[in-house]
Amino acid sequence: MDAAQFNSVILPLADQLFRVAKSIVCNDEAAKDAVQELNAKLWENRSQLDKVQNLTAFAMKSMRNLCLDWLRTRKSDYDVPLDENLIASAPNPHQLMEQKDLTNYVKQLIDKLPELQRTIIHLRDVEGLEISEIAAITSISENAISVNLSRARQKLRTELMEKSKKEKI
Amino acid sequence: MKEIDDLLNKYFEGKTTLEEENYLKSYFRNEEIQPEHEVYKTLFHVFDEKAKEKIPQPVDEKNAQPNVKRFWKLTAVIAGIAAAFLMIIWVMPIEKNQDFAIVNGEKIENTQFAQNYALEKLNHVSYKLETNLKPLEAIATVKSRMEPVKKIPEIKKEWKK
Known part of the structure; x- marks a missing residue:
């Protein structure tokens, strides 16, 4: 792959890769850094990219792996609550009920999901990918994707229903 | 509305197709939503909002100065x-204030006086030039009269021959 092909195929994926990264690391700055790091790695290995059939799926899979590695090793570099920290510091249902901004409440609910469920929800409901594509990106069977997708959505539904009931009381 | 209820149940079980999910999304973008579905409206709104998100562009440092x-x-x-x-x-x-002249450090605003003074000074300069050039004229006369003297060496050479 030459520079022109790289610019026309890989660089336009930046927004999508950023969203995927952000859904995993839950931090704008870290997600942006991850995109830049991935672009640098893909550029270094651009000669190998010609062999890849689905570049979008490959880039998203690489992004997820990079972010998972980031969560394991470098999240302390960013002074933000992430993943487990986010869950620990998340407001309790009573506090959540008091939040006027329903949009932020829903975003927090999604961020509270386990990483895999969060990623699957994002790839399906935000990026609109097929189950088979999500399976390729996450290296998990399609059945496991469906199960995790269902669990994630059920959790969101339960939380939303509970909140609605409490507000009516 | 049973159709939406069924689709929502299917959606939360993770069994909807992309097409059905797009149908649900467009339903929740609509202003006319059944009251029992309002609880899910924000969820689909958040998905739409996230889908529009773009990578932050680098800040222009010149414009970002404090x-x-x-x-x-x-x-x-x-x-x-x-x-x-x-x-x-x-x-x-x-x-x-243009109609004045400075003479020996004094400001002269009388135009006629200034012009006369200037004329007088110019005449003086003219006279000086004329008188000072006279010695030069004398030198020129002497020079022209010395011309025959320059021929003496040549005459001497002819005599020797």
Whole structure:
């Protein structure tokens, strides 16, 4: 792959890769850094990219792996609550009920999901990918994707229903 | 509305197709939503919002300078322009004060007197030039009369022959 092909195929994926990264690391700055790091790695290995059939799926899979590695090793570099920290510091249902901004409440609910469920929800409901594509990106069977997708959505539904009931009381 | 209820149940079980999910999304973008579905509206709104998110662009450092710095920079430019303007006004003669002359450090505003004085001085300069050039004329006369002397060596050579 030459520079022109790289610019026309890989660089336009930046927004999508950023969203995927952000859904995993839950931090704008870290997600942006991850995109830049991935672009640098893909550029270094651009000669190998010609062999890849689905570049979008490959880039998203690489992004997820990079972010998972980031969560394991470098999240302390960013002074933000992430993943487990986010869950620990998340407001309790009573506090959540008091939040006027329903949009932020829903975003927090999604961020509270386990990483895999969060990623699957994002790839399906935000990026609109097929189950088979999500399976390729996450290296998990399609059945496991469906199960995790269902669990994630059920959790969101339960939380939303509970909140609605409490507000009516 | 049973159709939406069934689709929602299917959706939360993770069994909807992309097409059905797009149908649900477009339903929740609509203003006319059944009251029992309002609880899910924000969820689909958040998905739409996330889908529009773009990678933050690098900040233009020139435009991102603190306001204080920009204020002082602007002030310096304005002060420079003002100083230049004042200098021009100061250096350029003002129209109504142009009819005067400075003679021996004194300001002479009488135009006729100034003109006469200038004429007198010019005549004086002319006279000086005329008188001072007379010695040069004398030198020229001497020079022309010395011309035959220059021929003496040649005459001597002819005599020797």
